[in-house]
Amino acid sequence: MEEAFNIYFVGTAGSGKSTITAAFSEWLNTQGYDSVLVNLDPGAEAKPYESDVDITEWINLPEIMKEYGLGPNGAQVAAADLLAINASKVWRSISEFETDFVVIDTPGQLELFTFRESSRKLIEQFGPERSAICFLIDPILSRNANGFVSSLLLATTASFRLAIPMLKVISKSDLLSEKDIENIQSWSTDHYSLSGALGEEVASAQNLASVEFLRALETLGVVGEVMFASSETMSGMEDIYNFVQQIRAGGEDLVPR
Numbered sequence: 201m202e203e204a205f206n207i208y209f210v211g212t213a214g215s216g217k218s219t220i221t222a223a224f225s226e227w228l229n230t231q232g233y234d235s236v237l238v239n240l241d242p243g244a245e246a247k248p249y250e251s252d253v254d255i256t257e258w259i260n261l262p263e264i265m266k267e268y269g270l271g272p273n274g275a276q277v278a279a280a281d282l283l284a285i286n287a288s289k290v291w292r293s294i295s296e297f298e299t300d301f302v303v304i305d306t307p308g309q310l311e312l313f314t315f316r317e318s319s320r321k322l323i324e325q326f327g328p329e330r331s332a333i334c335f336l337i338d339p340i341l342s343r344n345a346n347g348f349v350s351s352l353l354l355a356t357t358a359s360f361r362l363a364i365p366m367l368k369v370i371s372k373s374d375l376l377s378e379k380d381i382e383n384i385q386s387w388s389t390d391h392y393s394l395s396g397a398l399g400e401e402v403a404s405a406q407n408l409a410s411v412e413f414l415r416a417l418e419t420l421g422v423v424g425e426v427m428f429a430s431s432e433t434m435s436g437m438e439d440i441y442n443f444v445q446q447i448r449a450g451g452e453d454l455v456p457r
């Protein structure tokens with residue numbers, strides 16, 4: 201059997217990671233694929249899914265708070281660092297399943313996964329050559345050009361840190377009007393449209409910064425298209441799947457025959 205492919209849902213707190221983890225896995229099931237649901241958020245209280253593998257089996261937040269005398273935030277940081285130490289055990293547990301896809305929910309706060317060394321080690325352990333990140337962008341922030349550039353910047357920073365293929369997805373797209381979607385689509389595919397929209401927004405220090413950020417993003421060649429998804433309407437699930445399949449197909453070429 202072909203080895204399973206890992207999909208990490210990453211994004212700011214409340215961007216919809218846990219919800220889309222459940223929705224995407226459900227979508228895969230309706231398409232006849234098997235998936236394993238993994239929760240990597242040690243702080244998850246109520247999850248919208250039944251996880252097959254759960255980090256809370258190895259990392260217990262209340263225990264960390266007690267043992268190290270930490271408050272909830274400090275304990276989250278300590279827990280994030282424990283991800284690396286537990287990565288091989290978690291991976292062993294995942295490997296017990298014969299599956300097509302490993303759908304992974306990441307810690308609530310973006311920085312706990314993206315800006316700590318341990319997530320890189322975990323990705324390394326899980327097999328970076330058969331992994332991708334689906335980066336969720338807050339839909340409301342993306343409705344204006346300034347916010348959209350900030351989101352792209354954040355996604356790009358995460359992408360360089362985690363160093364595996366990344367798909368940028370505007371989550372909760374059901375909350376956007378058709379006009380919003382049209383704007384964002386045009387900004388993401390046409391540089392002039394985005395810099396034009398920045399120019400139309402009230403001149404501010406943030407605005408000036410956005411223009412510079414946009415220039416940097418372009419120089420790096422990372423302003424690419426974004427997709428839209430909604431766990432509410434299930435729109436966009438197929439696009440995520442197609443992206444993953446593209447990477448999978450590309451990756452296969454690298455395997456010597």
Ligand SMILES: Nc1nc2c(ncn2[C@@H]2O[C@H](COP(=O)(O)OP(=O)(O)O)[C@@H](O)[C@H]2O)c(=O)[nH]1
Binds near residue numbers: 216432
């Ligand atoms: N309208 C709408 N709300 C959503 C969608 N996905 C998630 N939400 C809501 O957004 C909030 C945060 O979602 P959650 O999955 O917990 O975000 P996380 O912190 O990134 O894991 C919850 O109240 C969800 O019900 C969506 O596609 N559409």
Ligand SMILES: [Mg+2]
Binds near residue numbers: 244305307308
């Ligand atoms: Mg969550």
